[in-house]
Every structure is written in structure tokens, then in C-alpha cells.
Amino acid sequence: MDFLTLTRRNLWRHPLRTTLTCGAIAMAVFLVCTLRSLVTTLDNSAVASRNERLWVQSAVSLFVSLPQSYQAKIEAIDGVDLVCKWQWFGGIYIEPKNFFGQFAVDPEKALSLYPELTVTEGSKEAFLGSRQMVLVGQGLVDRFGWKLGDKVPIMGTIFPHPDGADTPWEFEIAAIYQSSKPNVDNQMFLFHWDYFAETVETASGTAPDVGTYVVRTHPASDQSAIMREIDTMFENGPQRVQATTESEFQAQFVSMYGNVGFFVSAIGGAVLLAILLAALNTMLMSAREQTRDVGILKALGFSDGRLFAYMLGQSFALCLVGGAIGVSLALLLEKGISKAFAAMLPNYAVIPQTIVLAVGITFVIGLLAGILPALRARAILPVTALSDR
Amino acid sequence: MSNSMIICKDVSKSYQRGGETLSVLDHLDLEMEAGRFYALMGPSGSGKTTLLNLIGGLDRPDSGEVTVAGAPLSKLGSGPLASWRAANVGFVFQGFNLIPVLSAFENVRLPLTLTPLSKAERKKHAELALSIVGMSDRMDHRPSQLSGGQEQRVAIARAIASDPKVLLCDEPTGDLDRESADQVMDLLVRLGKEFGKTILMVTHDPAAAARAERIVHLDKGKLGHIESNVGA
Numbered sequence A: 001m002d003f004l005t006l007t008r009r010n011l012w013r014h015p016l017r018t019t020l021t022c023g024a025i026a027m028a029v030f031l032v033c034t035l036r037s038l039v040t041t042l043d044n045s046a047v048a049s050r051n052e053r054l055w056v057q058s059a060v061s062l063f064v065s066l067p068q069s070y071q072a073k074i075e076a077i078d079g080v081d082l083v084c085k086w087q088w089f090g091g092i093y094i095e096p097k098n099f100f101g102q103f104a105v106d107p108e109k110a111l112s113l114y115p116e117l118t119v120t121e122g123s124k125e126a127f128l129g130s131r132q133m134v135l136v137g138q139g140l141v142d143r144f145g146w147k148l149g150d151k152v153p154i155m156g157t158i159f160p161h162p163d164g165a166d167t168p169w170e171f172e173i174a175a176i177y178q179s180s181k182p183n184v185d186n187q188m189f190l191f192h193w194d195y196f197a198e199t200v201e202t203a204s205g206t207a208p209d210v211g212t213y214v215v216r217t218h219p220a221s222d223q224s225a226i227m228r229e230i231d232t233m234f235e236n237g238p239q240r241v242q243a244t245t246e247s248e249f250q251a252q253f254v255s256m257y258g259n260v261g262f263f264v265s266a267i268g269g270a271v272l273l274a275i276l277l278a279a280l281n282t283m284l285m286s287a288r289e290q291t292r293d294v295g296i297l298k299a300l301g302f303s304d305g306r307l308f309a310y311m312l313g314q315s316f317a318l319c320l321v322g323g324a325i326g327v328s329l330a331l332l333l334e335k336g337i338s339k340a341f342a343a344m345l346p347n348y349a350v351i352p353q354t355i356v357l358a359v360g361i362t363f364v365i366g367l368l369a370g371i372l373p374a375l376r377a378r379a380i381l382p383v384t385a386l387s388d389r
Numbered sequence B: 001m002s003n004s005m006i007i008c009k010d011v012s013k014s015y016q017r018g019g020e021t022l023s024v025l026d027h028l029d030l031e032m033e034a035g036r037f038y039a040l041m042g043p044s045g046s047g048k049t050t051l052l053n054l055i056g057g058l059d060r061p062d063s064g065e066v067t068v069a070g071a072p073l074s075k076l077g078s079g080p081l082a083s084w085r086a087a088n089v090g091f092v093f094q095g096f097n098l099i100p101v102l103s104a105f106e107n108v109r110l111p112l113t114l115t116p117l118s119k120a121e122r123k124k125h126a127e128l129a130l131s132i133v134g135m136s137d138r139m140d141h142r143p144s145q146l147s148g149g150q151e152q153r154v155a156i157a158r159a160i161a162s163d164p165k166v167l168l169c170d171e172p173t174g175d176l177d178r179e180s181a182d183q184v185m186d187l188l189v190r191l192g193k194e195f196g197k198t199i200l201m202v203t204h205d206p207a208a209a210a211r212a213e214r215i216v217h218l219d220k221g222k223l224g225h226i227e228s229n230v231g232a
């Protein structure tokens, strides 16, 4: 009890120094929590997306398209249930920062392909009813305040409107969906392939190719055999393809941002090292000031082990308070960050394992920063400590 | 022998400085009776503090045996030696005795956490010790809010709080003005007389030494004569 008082008062002896160190630890732990949560969120959506869907795209690059004729050929493969065109549109809604994914799809197939999409407003029929109709995610509705029947102009960047690049494509919101799974984006904008294809043909004179095909396999079928078959089918062109499972496909987007896991570990590691040095510095200074106290405590009969524990305890107290603030901050800002990253990274969440990791890291920092002063306090002879003034 | 509280037998202590060996205590023999007040005098560098530290178990001799309150200190490991200190000796140093972040009361209560006393008893003992030294009204002051003399009196309260047999004081009045020094000396004398403590006090101050029952002279690591002070 007296040692708790001693710890508290000694840390508070230099309020500014302690506050700064604590704040630095809090910031570092917050940063590590948040970075780690970005990774786990990415991983989670990859894991959650394990399903019967395959993505077929050019083996050369994400930006090379495939002939429309491939659809029927893939459909003919044994074990393939359904093939849906999935074309990235890449348009701009009012201004570039309103980024979200627009896709030209076979509307009926897309809905059957994604049972995770539950139409909550409007209806499936309304969406299928006319060619300019779109199905949008609840995430977009929340973001832009859209409602059923709204006309949404999208400026085509890759695919300009036939009336000129300044004319936006016109869409009408026919239905709104809510995604029931974290791996299925709640901010998609799905519209009719036919409308897309005809408009592009009017503008450019040629029918568009298809960016990707999404394939659904039979639950009982061998996915890897089907993937191999698709790959070999088009080995001799005109476009070689690569089939991947949806989870791998999503992971590939992640790797497009660079190796996020490694990147995050590197930054996190550097931040933690810096913070360890800061904590160590504070502890060394604090321990230095307490040398005489250590001598007095030893003279009073406190054992070497007690003083070891006391010094280590001070370091733990300093780091754990900082760590607790950091973790609280990460949890407090979870909603805000989730909102801010919603377009790029849906369903950002701080999972319990991340909190456990952060607490563990805090303990390790506390241990590393405190062990040296603690060992010194244990080893120093009372006479030596007492002669320090 | 049975009446001896402190026995130093053939005690030597030297320090290494640079390549040289500095002999501080040289085959020293000394006995001190229980319940008496000793002053230890000698020129600066004669080894007074060194001797006091050996007797208090804060340091170990190179050779020889120090026996205090019946315990041969060389036989105790560092853990048992710490426990032994807690139970048997109280220290008062020249200055900066107190833990700066604790109040006077908390400083005095601190060593009592090493005793089996209950929380309420610890409080009572600490308050009693502070009242003996006349510092009850300054209990909640931090050391920085106390004068030098008051600080020393609190240090004495802490030294006697767990009721040790031996009090070891290293120049307790060294930093004090005459009046404060006299108060501290009054207190030490009283502790010897009323509470039967064996007291060993290092001092340069002849007036302070004059209040002790015996004066031990130390010179160049050798014991000089021991004076009996009839007046005290």
C-alpha cells in the first residue's frame, strides 16, 4: 500500500515528464491498435468471403478485359452454376472524393450470385424492371442521403457518355440493399450490363469487353479443378485468364496497396521501438532521482527483491496507464475511423485479439523499460545508494 | 560478553581506488554495552561512517566478524540481513533522511510495513513515535516543508518506530544550528535513558559528544581510547 503511494507520488513528481511519456505511449498504442485493426479487418473480410464464388480475370492484369464470348464457354464447364459479368465502371459522382465502386452486371444473375444482399427498400423487380435502374448499398444511402427514385448522375471517366465527356450517365435508384456479411461491400452501386454495353457501343462503335466474370460453382464441385479448367480453356488466347476464389481475389486488392501486413508491422515496430526508448529514458531518469530513496529503503530493511519489484512496478504503472489511454482511444474512435474508411475498407473494427495484443505490448514495454532500473535497484549496495546526493 | 550489544572482532575494511588499496579499518576490535549511548569521534576520513555502516549491516567487512544484538552479520545473506536490519537497527543519517514524496507520518509508518502489525497498530505506532519526537503537529508535512532539525526529529521517529534495540546515527546534528542540534541531542539522550536504546552516534561536535556516556575515538582505522563521560 505504501509502495503504491510511493509509485504514484514519484511518477507525479514531474507531472510534465510523466504526462508527456504517458501521452507518447498512449499515442503509440493507439496507432498500433488502429494499424493492427486495419489488417485484421482486411484479413477478416478475406476469411469471411470463403464461398462458392470464383473470379475470372485476365492473367495479364486487372486492367485487361476479356471477350464477351467467354461467358458462354465458362458456363458450359461442368460444375459451373452461373456466370455473371462484373465490369468496373470507375465513374465520378459529383467529385472524385465521393469514391465508391460502380459495377455493370447481369442484374438478375448478380442478385442470385449474392444472397448476402437483402433488398430493404424498393424491390428486386423495380431494379430489374428498367435499364437505367440501379441497386445501391445502404452505406451509400447513408453517405449521400439518397432515397428511392433519386436520379444519380455519374461522370464516366473510363467510359465517356456518347454525348460527350461532360455529360454524365443517368441512373435511377430502384432498390437499396443491406449486406449481411462483412466481406460483401455495403457501398456497391450495381447497374444493368445491357445499358452499359449499348451506351458504350454508341459512344465508341464497338461492344465493350468484360473486366471480370464472377462464377458460382456447385457446392459439391471441386473448385480448384474448375479453376484449373477455366485457366487451361483460354490458355491459347485471345486473352489468357486466371480464376481465383473470391477470398483470394479480395486479398489481391489488398496486396495492390503493397504488402499491408508487412508495412503495418514495420511502422508499428518502429513506433514501438521509439516509445520504448522514451519510456526507458523516463524510467532511467526517475530511477536516478530515487537512488537515495533506494538506499534509505534498503537501510530500513526492505529487501533487494522488494526494490526490484518496486522499480519494475513504477515502469508498469507508467506504461499501463499510457496503454490504457491508447486502447480506450482506439475503441472510442472505432466508429469514426470505421466511417472514414467505409469506402475503402468496410467494417473496420477493433477486435478483442487486438486489445489483448496491445495490452501485451504495453506489458513488454513496461518490462523492458523497467528491467534495467529494477536490476540496478536490486544490486546496488545500501551504502553506495546512500552516498548519492 | 552477555551484556555486549555490539562486538567488532578483528574487523578490516579497505577500498580499491585506482590501483591502490586504501585501508580504512585495520584489524579493529570494539565492544559496546547494551543500553549505553556512545559517541564516535575522529578526524574526517578516519572510517567512522564505514564502521557505522558495518555495524548496521549496510556493508560487509573484508575480514573479521561483526556481531550485533547476538547476530553474527557475516552469516546472514542479503535477504535475512535486510530483515535483521528492519527488526534490530534504526538509522539516522546526516541529511536527506526522508523520502521526499512521502509525508512525515508516511515516512515514519514506512518501516512498519515490514512488521506483522495491523494497519491500525501501524498508525498508532507511527503517531506515538512522532509524539515522542514532538512532531505530532507536523505529521502531514512533506520533508521539503520541514526545517533541518524537524526533519532529523522525524528521521529519529522513523528509526524508533519499529522499536529496534540499536540506533545508529551518522552526524545527526551535522547540518543543524545550535538550538536544533540541542533538541536532537535531548531526544537521543532521552531515548537512551527512558527507552534503553543502545545508541552509536558519529559526530564532529564536542558539545554533542559531551552528551554521550562514552566517547570512542577512531584514528586512521585504529581505535583510540574510550572515554567514560561521568557528566552524562
Ligand SMILES: Nc1ncnc2c1ncn2[C@@H]1O[C@H](COP(=O)(O)OP(=O)(O)OP(=O)(O)O)[C@@H](O)[C@H]1O
Pocket (backbone or CB within 6 Å): B015, B016, B017, B022, B024, B042, B043, B044, B045, B046, B047, B048, B049, B050, B051
Ligand atoms: N565507497 C568508497 N569507495 C572508495 N573509498 C571510500 C568509499 N567510502 C569511503 N571511502 C574512503 O574511506 C575513508 C573513510 O571514509 P569514511 O566515510 O568512513 O570516513 P569518515 O570518518 O566518516 O569521514 P567524515 O568525517 O568526513 O564523514 C575515506 O578516505 C573515504 O574516502
Ligand SMILES: [Mg+2]
Pocket (backbone or CB within 6 Å): B048, B049, B050, B170
Ligand atoms: Mg562520515
